[in-house]
Amino acid sequence: MNKxxxxxxxxxxxxxxxxxxxTVYNFTFDDGIDMASGQLVTTGSxxxxxxxxxxxxxxxxxSPYASSDNTVVSGSAPYFDLGGLSFSANGVDFNVYSSGGxxxxxxxxxxxxxxxxxxxxxxxxxxxxxxxxxxxALMLGGFGLAGTALRRRTLVVA
Numbered sequence: 001m002n003k004x005x006x007x008x009x010x011x012x013x014x015x016x017x018x019x020x021x022x023t024v025y026n027f028t029f030d031d032g033i034d035m036a037s038g039q040l041v042t043t044g045s046x047x048x049x050x051x052x053x054x055x056x057x058x059x060x061x062x063s064p065y066a067s068s069d070n071t072v073v074s075g076s077a078p079y080f081d082l083g084g085l086s087f088s089a090n091g092v093d094f095n096v097y098s099s100g101g102x103x104x105x106x107x108x109x110x111x112x113x114x115x116x117x118x119x120x121x122x123x124x125x126x127x128x129x130x131x132x133x134x135x136x137a138l139m140l141g142g143f144g145l146a147g148t149a150l151r152r153r154t155l156v157v158a
Contacts, residue, residue, distance in 0.1 A: 023129055025078065027052070029096050030124035031105040036094060039130070040085070045071050050087050057090035065093035066106065066114030078127050079103065086114075096122070 021043055028037040038052010038059055047070040052059050062070055062085075069083030084097025093108040097116075106119035 026128050026130060028124055028126040029105055029122055031120035031122050033120055034094060034105055034107055042072050045074060047072060047085055054089035054094055059087050059089045061088060062086065063088045063093045065108055066095040068095055078129065
């Protein structure tokens with residue numbers, strides 16, 4: 001029994017140690033004009049991949065529009081810095097950025113230079129981290145071990 005618990009604990013630690021530095025975020029942005037939603041992947045704080053839709057069209061990838069740095073500032077309420085996140089959909093580039101504690105969104109049709117002259121404040125701004133599979137595995141393993149320990153306990157009848 002002790003060998004089984006040791007093996008399960010070792011496997012759970014290996015899963016946690018093997019988890020990459022990548023973080024997956026779900027996002028929804030809406031400024032009343034443009035709307036985008038989907039998932040993005042970061043390595044450290046740098047966005048490395050994005051998928052989803054913008055104005056009903058598939059997002060085709062990251063973009064250099066508006067001199068973006070594609071950086072997510074993580075924490076309890078993650079947000080984009082002033083350089084922001086830029087991505088493309090249907091030949092249009094979009095940029096979401098933060099300035100003065102307010103999130104804005106602009107696109108290359110209304111603001112071709114990407115200077116923020118025609119940016120609109122977001123009315124819906126959701127950026128939430130998705131739990132990693134290793135986190136779920138560790139939690140389920142813990143429940144299993146606790147259940148096994150409770151089941152193996154001998155009852156003392158008074």
